[in-house]
Amino acid sequence: MSLDTIKNATETPDAAQPWKELGLKEDEYARIREILGRRPTGAELAMYSVMWSEHCSYKSSKVHLKQFGDKAPENTAMLVGIGENAGVVDVGQGYAVTFKVESHNHPSYIEPYQGAATGVGGIVRDILAMGARPVAVVDPLRFGAADHPDTKRVLPGVVAGIGGYGNCLGLPNIGGEVVFDACYQGNPLVNAGCIGVMKHEDIHLAKASGPGNKVVLYGARTGGDGIGGVSVLASETFDDSKPTKRPAVQVGDPFQEKLLIECTLEIFKEKLVAGIQDLGGAGLSCATSELASAGSGGMRVELDTVPLRDATLSPEEILMSESQERMCAIVEPQHVDRFMEICEKWDVIATVIGEVTDGERLEIFWHGEQIVDVPPGTVAHEGPVYHRPYARPEWQDALQADDAGKLPRPATSEELRAQVLALVSSPNQASKSWVTDQYDRFVQGNTVLAQPEDAGMVRIDEETGLGVAMATDGNGRFAKLDPYTGAQLALAEAYRNVAATGAKPLAISDCLNFGSPEDPGVMWQFAEATRGLADGCLELGTPVTGGNVSLYNQTGDIAIHPTPVVAVLGVIDDVNRRTPMAFSEAGQLLYLLGDTAEEFGGSAWSEVVHQHLGGMPPKVDLAREKLLGEILISASRDGMVDAAHDLSDGGVIQALTESCLRGGNGARVVVPEGLDAFTFLFSESAGRAIVAVPRSEELRFTDMCGARGLPATRIGVVDGEEIEVQGEFTIPLAELRTAHEATIPALLA
Structure with missing residues (x-):
């Protein structure tokens, strides 16, 4: 098959293209042709398809997410907000803390171990890309009915993946949740959060500026695992058949990631980068387009210089691959040699794959032939925006009228005692030590509180005792009854958990897990929950610094309960007073x-x-x-x-x-x-x-x-x-x- 170059795309406007198979709608494909003034090449189509996916572009949710900015409280500690890899807050004494929660739901159902492990790896790199040393992780989890046979497949694999990856990185797992409900049977929720610490002056942003600066790809080689990955998996519902699409799930190597972390932190220490981006969802498509879009010029990339694990990969596959443990840095020419020396010291592969230009285009070449010529902003930030129809479900009134207060109550003290024992031994209220004992909660020696405490807490300064706490909470049952109130209850509970340890709540990240946005009832749940969270954060003075939306958590017509998970970060002056x-x-x-x-x-x-x-x-x-x-x-x-x-x-x-x-x-x-x-x-x-x-x-x-x-x-x-x-x-x-x-x-x- 001949290479689909810009010249070929211009000369063959009517060539059939697999836009539908790549998850694009007909009008979206038409819009791409309009932007380019021609049909896209195969490589361009691949880039637009992953970057315009629901997971990457937030096309169904961004009209509602605007509230987090419109209603943001004033005079907060926020240093970096929504739009970067992770939010950053000022915690005093010159320290900044970056934190975020992301989802890896669909991959974790298909391949529980690797889906969960790479969820941890991805969120850790988000934190690293901000310039911070990752210091702790958390894991809010939701599974199907506790006694369902498939829960025995999914839960142990997810827990082993989180523990295996996080433990190998040497990061304490200090908090999270384990919730069982039949609504998550075909759609477990595997949310992962990470906290990182740095000084104010060490904050890094994802942008590519300075014509002549080099684009350096470093970390693991690019492989055939995770082609399309989470960007595709998380943008559609499952059918009723058994899990499929295993090759789309990324495969993690925590030892490679540990080397990448230490290598990157040394590079930061020597101030060798002008911009940096991790490679997560959408892989190189995301890193190149977002860096170029956020910068002041364009970018030229020689794709055939990308180190590969599989030499048979096509240009489209290289651009779509979500292979793990990779970063992309913008490096001034005089710093390239030192950058390479540090990478070699840590046994991290590093390759100059391109440079920043003074133009306005992202240009990608394959063995000298141009295969991509796009305005980077149209790929990274100008995807479709949907005003999805939403309506209160017809069943909502009947559900709310079915008052739990009318349920029979215990008639005797013996019955009351029996119900107490039934409650504390139920799967959701029972001890989760079987899970948390598989995590190292105290590695690094700075953990002062961890599960099952109300919030996890880590010390970030040994001399003063300065520390931060984090709690994650979300109650899908409350949100099913009333999404607006349910979101505020999740916020209030996480806020209360942090305060209970003695830490002052500062800011939040969120992971908004919902069913299909094409269902007006689900979109109503999402709109109400988002409105509730924005209103609640304004009243509590806790800004939303960033987060994640996970839609299409649905099997057939069965959606999960609306599950907004809220992570609240707090600061404590002295952890000895926790x-x-x-x-x-x-x-x-x-x-x-x-x-x-x-x-x-x-x-x-x-x-x-x-x-x-x-x-x-x-x-x-x-x-x-x-x-x-x-x-x-x-x-x-x-x-x-x-x-x-x-x-x-x-x-x-x-x-x-x-x-x-x-x-x-x-x-x-x-x-x-x-x-x-x-x-x-x-x-x-x-x-x-x-x-x-x-x-x-x-x-x-x-x-x-x-x-x-x-x-x-x-x-x-x-x-x-x-x-x-x-x-x-x-x-x-x-x-x-x-x-x-x-x-x-x-x-x-």
């Missing part, structure tokens, strides 16, 4: 902060006991969340609390169980006046936390809460080796521990 969740000492006084109401819509109790989803989710009061956060942070800083645990899934009894088991101490609690035992134990009202207060600090703590107007109710004391709800039941910790810890290993045996 607040853990464990009740560590007998005699500590237990206080319930916030108001408890009869709120059971989407609750763990309604799911576990009645397999029910209906009604309205808990109400959101962001002013109360902000006040609660301020109290928790002040109490941590001033030594007024020994432990804190936010209240969310499973309510008070779940939090008591986790804090008692974590500390090895029991608790005696009383039902507060005005509440019945059932509501006290199982309600999932937001804006609440339980704290353990030393007796010596009780007056100071309650005075602070009273002065600030935060309800603080003393509910008991840390004592004994059991949880006793006075007048109702007693459960020994040994019995609780068995119930809480045996579930996941038994399911996966």
Whole structure:
């Protein structure tokens, strides 16, 4: 087959092209022809197809994502925002922290180990490309029903992939979630986040400026794995057949990535790059077009100089390959030799594949023949923008009217006790140590909090104790009932989790996981969730620094619950003053902060006991969340609390169980006046936390809460080796521990 050059494309305008097979719509193909004034070459078609995919171009979501900029809070710590590889915030003392959450959902269903592993690798390179040293990862995960046979295929593979890649990189895994629900059966959610640290002056951006500067591709050789990769996989729904398209899943090599990280950090230290971009989704198509588009000129690339693992790859395949562990740097000519020396020292392959030009075009050549001549912005940033139709689903009203408050409640203390044990041993509330024990949570020696704590926390300065915390949260059941409120509840819970450790929430990243945007009901869910998140961030003062949209999480007509996952990053001046969740000492006084109401819509109790989803989710009061956060942070800083645990899934009894088991101490609690035992134990009202207060600090703590107007109710004391709800039941910790810890290993045996 002869090479499809610019000359050939101009002379054969009617040649058939596989635009449909590459995922383009007819009008999109017509638009490409209009931009170029001719038909595209095969290489150009490949570039546009991956860059205009849903995963890369956000063509169905960007009209809604604009709100994150339009409603951005003022006077924040944000240094770099949406549009770069990752957002960056100022955390003080000259330090900047970059963080982001991305999805690798579809690849992880097809090939769980490599899909999850390369998800970690990709997000780490995003952080590295900003100029930062990656210091920790997190992994919010969603799987199908816990007892479904395919969950035994997907979950162990995903966990092994995350652990295998992250552990080999020497990055602690400090947080995340594991959630089971039948709606994720054919579409597990594998979201991965990373945190990186640098000084302000070390921030790097993805741009190619300076005519004559060299384009250097370095890292692994380009292979045939991941052709189209996530850019194609994540832009369509699965059918009902078994997983297919395995060759589209990238294959990771964490040892190569570790070399790439250290090599890049040394290159940064010597200030050898003028711009840099990692190669993730859309591979070289993305790196070259985005660098050129963000710069001040054009770019010329000699594609045949790209180092290959497979010599049979066509130019189109090289441009579409999403092979892992690769970076693209813009280097001034006088720095090229030193750049190459550092790469050779770290055994990293580096090749000059082109240079920045003073033109306005991205030009790519193959053995001297020009195969690409495009305005780079049209590839990178000017893809189609869809105003997808959206409408509230017809079933939404009936779902919300199916009030969980009408479900039968336990009639006796024995029944109440049995339901407590059922809840804490249910897959979603049970201990996830089977998962987290496969991750190294303490490598590097800077982890001060990790799972199952409310938020992960790492120290970033040994002398001062400066640290950062991160929590990820998202409740698809709440969002199914009301997407606007559900998104705000995810934000509020992550915010509360960070504050519970004593860290001040600064900013968020998000991963918005939804079904097909071609379904008006799904687009309504997306529009409402995005609006809720933007409004919530404005009120809390936490800007959205960046994130990811994952659509087409749908098998046939069955979409996942709308699942906006929110990652909140916080800062703490001294990690030695952090607040853990464990009740560590007998005699500590237990206080319930916030108001408890009869709120059971989407609750763990309604799911576990009645397999029910209906009604309205808990109400959101962001002013109360902000006040609660301020109290928790002040109490941590001033030594007024020994432990804190936010209240969310499973309510008070779940939090008591986790804090008692974590500390090895029991608790005696009383039902507060005005509440019945059932509501006290199982309600999932937001804006609440339980704290353990030393007796010596009780007056100071309650005075602070009273002065600030935060309800603080003393509910008991840390004592004994059991949880006793006075007048109702007693459960020994040994019995609780068995119930809480045996579930996941038994399911996966």
